[in-house]
Amino acid sequence: MEREEITTVLCCLRCQKETEHRVVYQGGLVKAIQCNECGLEVGFDPSKLRALYGEDLVRRVLTKPRRITEEYKRDLFSFVSSIPFRIATKPYRMFKEIESLKDD
Numbered sequence: 263m264e265r266e267e268i269t270t271v272l273c274c275l276r277c278q279k280e281t282e283h284r285v286v287y288q289g290g291l292v293k294a295i296q297c298n299e300c301g302l303e304v305g306f307d308p309s310k311l312r313a314l315y316g317e318d319l320v321r322r323v324l325t326k327p328r329r330i331t332e333e334y335k336r337d338l339f340s341f342v343s344s345i346p347f348r349i350a351t352k353p354y355r356m357f358k359e360i361e362s363l364k365d366d
């Protein structure tokens with residue numbers, strides 16, 4: 263599946279301040295969000311999120327927008343901070359493996 267990344271400033275749940283985050287999209291949906299400062303990563307399982315929040319919200323918040331707006335970032339942040347941790351996956355090892363394959 264197509265994989266894309268953007269870097270944007272979001273409020274980190276651990277740092278308790280705004281930091282740069284890497285938002286990873288796979289197949290056009292947010293797959294994981296990682297804080298560039300502390301490394302905290304939250305991964306998502308879209309099927310679990312759909313079951314919990316419904317298709318509309320998942321599509322609105324997790325689909326990569328054409329343009330990253332302040333409103334989108336706010337929505338994304340409030341969504342992320344509302345997700346129960348049992349729903350968030352932590353594909354940290356996978357992330358590291360992908361990282362080690364990149365040569366930049």
Ligand SMILES: [Zn+2]
Nearest residue numbers: 274277297300
């Ligand atoms: Zn952080």
